[in-house]
Structure formats: C-alpha cells, structure tokens
C-alpha cells in the first residue's frame with residue numbers, strides 16, 4: 286500500500302532539498318565570482334582581501350561570540366596601555382596590516398567591495414561634490430528602512446536635500462543652545478536617581494518614599510521654553526517607584542554599582558524623546574526588566590535584529606520577530622501621531638491668538654510640520670532622531686566613562702579642571718541653566734560660551750577616536766570612477782603614479798573604516814593608547830580627514846553639535862558628583878562589537894562613589 290506523506294514530511298523534504306541545492310549553488314557561484322573578481326582586482330590595483338566565506342565566517346564568529354577576545358586594558362592607570370581587541374573591527378585592521386595596504390577588495394557575491402582606511406579616498410567619496418555619485422548602500426536587513434522609512438537618513442537626491450534643508454535649522458548652534466536646559470534637567474534626574482539609590486541602600490530600614498520626592502527637584506530651576514510645559518503627551522502613570530533596578534547594588538556606604546551602558550541609553554533616550562516630540566519616555570524611572578515600558582530596550586531589540594545573519598540573505602524574508610517589530614513600530618507611530626496632533630492644536634490656538642503664522646517652535650518635530658512633508662515622512666524622521674539620537678551618544682558616553690574609570694589619573698585631572706572651571710562665570714551659567722539667550726545673541730561670539738570646555742572636549746575627541754560609535758561608513762558608486770589613493774611612496778616614477786589610481790566599476794560598495802583611520806599608526810602617534818592630552822595642540826578638529834567620527838562632507842551627522850554639547854554636560858555633571866571605578870570583579874572584561882554602531886558587548890559595571 287502506498288504511504289501518503291503528511292504535509293509536514295513534504296515540507297521538511299522540500300526545505301532540505303532546497304537548502305542543500307541552494308548551498309551548493311552558492312559555493313559554485315562564490316567560487317566563480319571570486320575568480321571574476323580576481324580579474325577585476327587587477328584593474329583596481331588593489332590587493333585581494335579575504336574570501337567572502339572567510340570574511341562572513343569571521344562576522345558569524347563575532348556575532349555569536351565564539352571567539353574569546355578582550356581588550357588589554359585593566360583597571361591599571363597607565364596611559365600607555367594598549368586598547369586592542371580581536372573583534373570584527375580589529376579584524377578589518379588586521380587585513381590592512383597583513384596586506385600592507387590601506388585598501389583591499391573583497392568579493393560579495395560578485396559585487397565589488399572595497400575596504401579602505403585611505404583618507405584621500407574617504408575625503409573624495411564623502412565630499413559634498415560627490416553626493417549624488419556615491420550614495421548610501423541599501424538597508425540590507427530591511428529593518429532600518431521600516432523604522433526610518435524615507436527620512437533624511439535613508440533618502441537620496443532631491444528628497445534628501447529637502448529633508449536636510451529643514452532639519453539643519455533646528456540643529457543649528459543657536460537652537461542647540463535652547464536644548465541645554467532639557468539636557469541638564471534629565472541629567473539631574475539621573476543623578477538624583479543615583480543619590481536616592483545610594484540613600485536607600487544606606488538606610489535600609491527607612492521605608493520612606495525618597496525617590497518620588499526628589500526625582501524632579503531640579504526641574505523647577507528652569508523656565509526655558511524648551512521644557513515640557515505643554516507636554517500633553519506625558520502619561521501620568523509615573524514609574525518613579527521603580528527605582529529598584531536589579532543591577533544596582535551598594536558596595537559600601539557611599540557607593541553604588543551600576544551598568545553604565547544601560548543608564549547612558551536610558552538617559553540619552555529620555556533626552557531625545559523630550560527634544561523631538563516633547564514626550565517623556567521615563568526610561569530612567571523604569572526598571573531594567575521592564576521591557577514593555579522601557580522603549581529604549583525595544584530599540585535595542587531593533588538594533589540587534591538589523592545584524593541578525595538570517596536578515597542578510599533577504600531583507601523582506603518574513604521572520605517570527607517581525608511581529609514584535611511591527612508591534613513596536615505601531616506603538617511608536619501612535620505616540621508620534623499624538624504629538625503631531627497636539628502640536629498642530631497648539632499652533633492653531635497660537636495662530637488665532639497672535640493672528641500670525643509663527644508659533645513657538647519647541648521641539649524638533651515642529652520643524653517638520655510643514656505642508657510639504659507627508660505624515661509618513663514626519664514619522665520616519667522622528668524615528669530617525671529617536672534612534673540616531675540616543676544609541677550613538679549612549680555608546681560614546683559608555684566608552685568615555687569606561688576609559689575614565691580605568692585611567693584614574695585622567696579622571697582626576699578632569700575633575701580638577703572642572704572644579705577650576707566651575708568658578709568661572711561662563712560655566713556657572715551653563716551648569717545652572719541660566720543662559721540668557723537674548724543677551725547672548727548680542728555678543729559677537731555668541732557660540733563661544735559653550736563652544737568648548739577644554740579638557741572635557743579632549744576626552745570626548747580621544748574617545749571618539751578610539752571607539753567611534755559609527756565605525757564604518759558605506760557608499761555605493763553610481764558610475765565607473767577613478768580614485769586617487771594616498772600611496773606613501775616618495776618616488777615620482779610613472780609606475781608609482783599609476784599605482785595611486787584605483788579604477789572602480791559602478792555599483793562598487795566602498796566601506797570606509799573610520800576605526801581603521803583613527804587607529805592608523807601613520808596618522809596617529811601611539812594610536813592605541815588613551816591620551817586626551819594629544820588634542821592640546823590639534824586645531825580645527827572639524828576639518829581633519831584623519832578624524833571623522835561624524836563622517837564629513839554633505840552628509841555629515843546633522844546631530845554633531847548637539848551630541849558634543851550633550852556629552853559635555855553629562856560628563857561634567859557626573860564627574861563632579863561621582864568618582865568612577867571599573868568593577869573588575871563583577872564585570873566581564875570590556876569588549877566592543879559592531880552592529881549598526883560600535884557598542885559594548887557586555888554590561889559595563891562601574892562603582893559610583895559620591896564625592897564630598
């Protein structure tokens with residue numbers, strides 16, 4: 286009697302056949318295309334890097350953390366300690382060194398792909414003049430595009446130019462100044478949260494509700510427009526009681542132990558939420574296990590989804606996790622739509638009152654409330670602010686606090702510098718949120734007031750150099766082109782001149798390794814050591830081709846000025862209040878890994894000791 290296969294058996298059989306067939310085909314195609322690429326490479330004038338299989342398996346190893354790797358830094362205070370890792374970023378470096386070349390090619394299913402740390406190439410490819418000839422590569426995971434849609438981050442050509450022109454304005458120096466009180470309020474809230482934890486730990490028997498009373502103490506200090514006076518969106522079920530985050534432990538009477546990355550993420554997310562749409566996401570108040578209420582945690586999920594290996598094969602492959610993704614996107618969308626409606630109502634009533642079309646612009650959202658911007662583009666741009674505006678900054682801050690906690694002498698210098706600075710009028714104004722904008726406008730150098738807090742800035746730059754949160758910038762060539770490379774040879778022979786030329790076909794993916802540029806020994810003395818003092822004599826930080834944490838040219842990060850000011854305030858506040866040390870006993874060794882951004886692989890536990 287014939288056996289009838291159940292549907293299930295058939296599916297399994299079908300699936301296995303397809304997989305085996307697909308795998309064999311893939312190997313054949315990969316081999317053929319590698320062969321093809323070898324011929325193309327001769328045209329490039331570039332050494333051939335690792336095969337795709339080698340490169341991809343390295344990526345998988347890093348993703349699943351199958352290799353054990355650590356930095357060589359410990360709590361040791363030596364400035365000369367080398368900060369070297371064996372993670373994906375450093376593997377990219379490894380090939381630059383092994384091949385003795387600042388660029389090499391890799392075949393990706395026959396698609397030409399170049400890794401480079403050549404500053405001449407990166408400057409050219411990123412320059413404003415070439416903005417339409419070198420475009421952003423498509424989102425291979427299909428996750429980012431669902432979140433950011435056709436926003437400034439994802440669009441090209443005239444559409445991008447339009448978004449950029451309206452979004453540049455709220456991020457101008459003058460407007461960033463208006464954001465300072467919101468940043469200060471939110472940091473104060475975090476510091477109070479730490480203090481409350483400390484107090485609660487010290488007074489175990491005391492069951493009063495300190496937390497609720499103190500969280501908003503400092504909000505009263507600021508009457509600036511940017512604050513959340515008309516914050517209709519804030520829901521009232523405040524989670525202030527949830528201060529018992531699991532990772533908080535007291536070590537002794539005067540210190541608490543925290544996962545600094547988790548708190549930096551909550552802090553920067555709450556700041557950008559208030560600034561973008563006037564919504565307080567209250568991440569600082571939510572407990573670490575509260576994934577539903579802590580939206581910053583759900584962004585973390587999105588960032589991990591972006592690099593899941595399976596998503597590399599097909600951006601629109603339906604996956605089980607899509608359900609969670611869509612649920613989250615819908616939730617965000619309804620919050621943003623609520624904010625849009627409430628701002629439109631405010632603008633209507635203001636128009637009626639003032640009989641003109643200008644209303645107070647408090648939030649980033651307001652710049653997008655223009656008849657020419659479709660609702661879905663507003664949502665895409667706000668999602669972009671929320672994502673780009675918190676994750677990179679949180680990573681930067683985590684790296685800074687980790688480095689300061691492991692370089693105590695630098696932390697002490699920074700503290701002394703801040704104390705000195707505090708005495709000066711300029712910084713008193715900044716820290717107390719007493720900037721008088723009108724007064725400032727009359728001054729000739731209106732930006733100078735907060736343009737620099739010398740030593741803090743050196744620490745920020747040095748960390749951005751060592752651990753650039755955006756370690757790789759990708760571009761696709763639209764046309765065939767010839768690139769000049771910075772061949773270091775001094776000879777002027779024709780041969781050498783030709784060696785400087787790299788001809789690239791259209792559709793070449795050019796991956797600029799920011800991490801590689803920042804750690805190139807030809808460009809930086811002792812590139813792997815943390816030495817903020819090196820910035821003392823460096824001028825024109827923003828115009829250097831060897832330092833591009835925010836990219837360069839036309840698509841340079843729109844939030845650059847904001848992130849520096851934000852970091853300046855957060856570092857100053859935290860270092861003035863607490864002495865930081867790395868919790869060597871309870872932390873895993875510090876390790877970075879690359880998803881869309883460069884991020885710490887494991888929680889970074891620090892002890893925060895209250896300063897007298």
Ligand code: HEM
Pocket residue numbers: 421437438439449557669670673674675677678681753754755758759834835836839840841842843844845847848
């Ligand atoms: C330490 C913090 C930050 C770093 C290191 C950083 C880095 C970068 C880099 C390298 C790019 C260029 C990407 C590319 O061209 O492929 C970029 C673009 C962008 N960044 Fe940032 N960013 C930071 C903070 C922010 C913040 C706070 C915001 C907004 C609130 C922001 C919004 C954007 C946007 C909208 C773009 C796209 C600009 C365009 O395409 O015209 N970034 N960022």
